[in-house]
Amino acid sequence: MKPFAFLDSKRRFTALCICMVVIVAGVFLRLIWLQVVQADRLKQLTKSQLTAEYIRGTPRGRIVDRDGEEMAVSIMTGSLYADPEMMQDEQDEKNKQTVQRDVRRLSADLLAPVLKTDAQKLYGIFTGGGRFVWLKRTMEPKEAAQVQKIIKDNDLKGLHFLEESKRYYTKKRAAAQILGFIGTDDKGLSGLEYQLDDVLKGSETTYSKLHDAVGKQLLGLMVNDPGHELQPKQEKLPTVYLTLDSKIQYVLEDAMDDAMERTKAKGAAAIIMDPYTGEILGMASRPTFDPNNFGKYSSDTWTNRAVSMIYEPGSVFKPIVGCMGLTEGIITPDTLIQDNGRIKIADRVIYNWDGEGMGTVPFSTVIKFSINTGMVQLGMKLGADRLISYAKKFGFGEPTGIELPGEEGGILYNPKDMYEPDVATMAIGQGVAVTPLQE
Template identity: 30%
Template structure:
């Protein structure tokens, strides 16, 4: 059977339909071309920017300031990670719920309340019928934030940030200071060393592919290493606490206005402890009077009184106007330029040697000793010691001491006379401990400091020498007699050679002295190998019988006892003939 092929006739396309399709196609091509031109030419820069945002992520360190640690790496200040909790009730949804289900605020609060340890009604009051953008709570610690994350509730957002925290509270506040609400240093080292503490992290960008995988680029490995440095202090926290407790107890006992205590290494100026009372909690700085934020130990000035007598004796020895084995007559009073000056007890001591001058703290004897030194030379020495200069340190900016003009000092005999027993001029407590450090270390100037970076900078400069080794040794031995036999006997510790000098000076107001006092005591130990200087200053004790020996010495003794244990200072067995019996 034959097979036949079917012949299909082609019907010509309708001309109008053909023209319509042709014109429509042209228009479509022109539209696509126009769109392409717009994207590639006119919108190119904007699209490139959007693409970079999608393809790259910005990394920045949460940490804003470096941690501050003591010499044993105990934390003093650090950036503590905290969280803010935001809620969007219109999106509340629990794990396992259908996508369209919205949980009530009460249901969410029921889960949050046990974690945040806040009453349900208090939490409910934070919502105020809002459905989005509600700040529920601030300062949520990391462990609680992790529990909230584990709830996996849609509509809850946790925003991480850092906040400066001071774990040791008031112990370091007068030294370290605090940061304000904008995370900027506002007092103490936080302010003075802002550039060393603040973290200057550059912003890094990581390029990513469509699936989020990081793409290779020209970034160096070091570009993504965050700042993990710390600001290390020379302070020892154990000694700091012991000093703070001893000073606080005495300031409270004597109802004093304030107090200061410092322990310093005389060989290099490292400060091992520096405390002031009253203090404040830097975590709640807004609750305190701003007067407490001042570093008065370097900014306030006082007349050092008898604690300056050893310095004057060193000047007299250096100028050879007295001999080591000399004597001086003390009749209890002396007339200088029409002024009658007395000893503190208005009693005479007869002919006494120089150790005895310090033991009884004789003003009259000191005046007679320093009258052997020409006033111009005396004044030049005071200037050389830096009495009227700012003290360069990494602590607060210091106030320059006050010293009379040279012409007044030279032409008015009363000026060198009162200077001989620590009156008529004023210095900061920090300056006083610096001078006694020089007296202890063989005469060399050291700069009080609390950071190693500052020490490295200072060590590049050559040290000034004020006193000879022989003069330093002599005066230190004279000061030792004050602790062994004089007003500093309360600081005597069996087996240890301790040098010291008490001071009690009246405070001046509007050019005349008042009944208010400053009681002080400075000590150096051990005398056989000087290493540490301890200074205690108590301002305006209000009880009777307030002297350096009764107010400041007991504080110094407690501090020295702690220092001996912490620094493992061995007793001087040979000189004291100590015998240790076997059990």
């Protein structure tokens, strides 16, 4: 045996060993990279590929009148969505051939009449790619049943339902601005639905679904919170009781509609209140809307004018000024007032509503016949500071604090900015602004 042949063999063995060490080291380093450095990222990637989240909620709480009669209720109903990538038939395992039909086109043609939309528009959604697209939220139970039957009878892939809460306003337009309405995500957008959203909103539980590479579900629903039961117990839904009386509300709204028709008014508001407790028994605003289909109405109809409309109260404010005078001891019901039909304050002349004077009359007559000149005389004796101070004590110039959004506070002068004519006109209910609720 030649010595050189032995050396060549030794070199080849050494080179092979080095190569094996390098390969093993490379594999080892790669494993460290994947299982240590990239571990968190790969876990999240795997989870996103194999799991899908499913949110199951409970219905929104009820709103009822003072007698417990339902005015707003919710039920769980289906919301239809599509997974466009899965809208295709599976491959036939026997002959390895795909069934020749266009699931997307078939789905669009069958669902369009039920969803009341254009088939071509649906087909465009189905061919647009992606893994999730809403087709219709909170469907009516009858409508959802029709869609489920179509999916089952035609074995349509990639179409699924999620349970969501659907709101119903049982009295339709009655107390619409008070109740308000919610959006498609069960979030209050107006009225008490907005103001008390945290109280009324149903709870949600997030589940995960395991599926394989082609989207088939492998296991049942799993609650993401390990300490949570798989089948959550039925929760007692919150209920909001109003001071409103549905029967009184109906009569009030009927009268409002009649008044609007007779007067051709553009807007109005009315309130029925218990004078002993201050409870609101009825509150109506016009124009109005049906909160079950609020999107079909202009936003102007959503406004609750009973708490947001401001205007000069006029003669309604006179008894308030009278109370100020009685409290301060400036007048009594029998105090005599000279009424000449007109009175001049600085450069302004203020007349009675009929331009006539009644001579010397007691203050009770001033109130009874709404005599401007008598009220101006009282207002001038009270002065700006006392007028404004008492007005604030009566609650004018700031919101009442009723649990309704959008309440205005009205307008009051700063007494430092008032001149004599301002004091005089405020005494007859001008130059001050209030809401129907404040009045």
